[in-house]
Amino acid sequence: MTAELVRGQNHPLSQARLEIRVSAGTPIVAAATLGDEQGKIHGVEWVVHPGAPTLPGLEVSKQAAADHRLAVDLDAMPEAVHRVSVLLALPAADGGGPTRFGAVPTPFVAVTGLDGTEVASYTITGLEAESAVVALELYRRQGAWKVRAIGQGYAGGLAELLTDQGLPQAHQLAGGINEAVAQGIARSIPAPPPRTDGDRSRQASAPARGPEQGGPASQGAPGPVPPQTSPYGTRTPDGPGQPTQPNSPYGSQAGMPGQPGPQQPYQGGADATDPAQPSASASGGAINYSHPRRQHAAPPPPPPTAPPAQPGQPARPVAGDATGWSMDERLYNQVWGMFEDLARTTAAYRSAVDFADSRMEKELDQVLSDPRSRIGGQGDAAREAAQAKHAQLVNQARETLDRDLAQLTAESEVVEPALPPAYARWDNPVWHGYRVPMEIPMALRLGDLHLPESDRLRIPMLVRLPLERGLWIDSGRGASLDGSFTDSHDLRRLAMESAVAHAARLLAVYPAGEFTVHVIDPAGSGGQALVPLVQTGVLAAPPAVGAAGVADVLARLTQRVDLVQMALRGGAPDSLPPGFDTSQQLLIVNDFPHGFDDRAVNQLRYLADEGPAVGVHLMMVADREESSGYGPLLDPLWRALLRLTPVPDDHLADPWVGHAWTYEPSLVPPGSQVLQQVLSQVAAARTHYR
Incomplete structure (x- = not known):
């Protein structure tokens, strides 16, 4: 029977191997500290956190998440350890999320056996301005382990919490944890949408109904x-x-x-x-971008x-x-x-x-x-x-x-x-029967993923549409997995070809007229890679060159973002100027920071931060080292973008356990004409649509 603890109450633990399950309803950071018989933490090596997720007998997740499972093996704890404090904290405020526990659902913590049976649980109530909390404490007393509900919150965050626990390097460690979490967010592959309460209660016997049958409309x-x-x-x-x-x-x-x-x-x-x-009401909401001839089909x-399997064999x-x-x-x-x-x-x-x-x-x-x-x-x-x-x-x-x-x-x-x-993939025969779609798909393939233990098994990397993060195609030498790709010219060419392939795929999966691509190529170095987009006529305008071209394109797109934001904030999303292009916009930027002054850099950051929410997306083809002259000014820009590489690289993490996955870009096979054929159909459909 589960012991539902209140603050200060304890409960004996009869099992050595346990899980501590945390449910918070919003992404939080999970960590733990180890203490000796007097509760003293001997140093940063006695703290397990996303930057150092494992210690003997204890493991936490590598990134912020709404749900955590901490693995605990009390028998594997060093003899000097007599106390394990489980810590929860909200990510740093610059991540754009909540800054206090009073603004989020009440965290729930449960100690369970390996079979999922709850031993003890604790709902951490009474938190308001606190952004970090000591949730539980596992402690050893006379050779036996117990769990105690703590619930001690700290408005000063992890730094104040760790200081209170007697750690001299508290501020440095808290900064390191926040940096590790920020890096984990930046490299994490976007997860699928969340499950709703209806998903949990839906019975298998209840048939799904579509919009025409009185059921909910499918919206992607x-x-x-x-x-x-x-x-x-x-x-x-x-x-x-x-x-x-x-x-x-x-x-x-x-x-x-x-x-x-x-x-x-x-x-x-x-x-x-x-x-x-669907279109928002006059009180505000999303703009109606729907295709005028689009119709919903019945489910x-x-x-x-699956066909029946042989006895003893998997289906x-x-x-x-x-x-x-x-x-x-x-x-x-x-x-x-x-x-x-x-x-x-x-x-x-x-x-x-x-x-x-x-x-x-x-x-x-x-x-x-x-x-x-x-x-x-x-x-x-x-x-x-x-x-x-x-x-x-x-x-x-x-x-x-x-x-x-x-x-x-x-x-x-x-x-x-x-x-x-x-x-x-581009080599799939399905592209030979391609037709411009009438519906926007749920997601888009950006490449393949695999792990060292399963090198032959490739998993498609799918991201939801519309894009909620910009893309950064890394053209630097760090984009090469083994560092063997030393020719910077060839690597930049591959990066631009990869960007064109991604842009072509985006154009191909949207209905005619619902996606527009702009290109900034200040020095004209991407001319060869851009040939498929230029010759087929799918670009909104020729690639912008020189500082004047950079300023013109950025000014028009930032003005677009401002107009849509003002319309939404004013509760009048239908009040945009006549003839306003409501299609999704993609800006491809090559050779950054060549041709960019301080104003242009700030506009680019603005588009990366504010653009996706109003249908303006950014794709950078750049070497981060070349922009190092701007210092930390551009760090938020790189963190806001999903980094991809033109060659295999193991820089992406899954949203569950944080493995380093090897990413392989989705490139057109050498000599294939599939890209030109697809873009030609897209261009013809755009002409007919207009």
């Missing part, structure tokens, strides 16, 4: 539909479930944060400023079911077996399910290997510390036994991983050929 996000089973757990409409890995030292989902919450950083959602959304039939995968109103939605959810499954099964494998390593090291230390084991062959036998146990654990973990990889590979082999153009 999956409807509340029942979960789909998977070999790795249960996949829900906003992403899959969680894999069960018996070989993890902490049990399933060791040290893994939970599902993304309602305000996961940079995540898309149906309530974002979306060109597919499609239920997703296909054969089927493309589109996830939930959703349309096939695009089902495939989108299925791809995200594969992504999460691979992230979590790999995390369980790595955790199991780490546990095997630490166990063998501990056993070998015990052998060496006992003089009696050095007599005769006892020491050699003990070492061989420890190594045998290590090999057994690692082999078991690898077998489980290989089984899951085989199932995911089989699923990928049936899903990849079934993807629509917005989700497909």
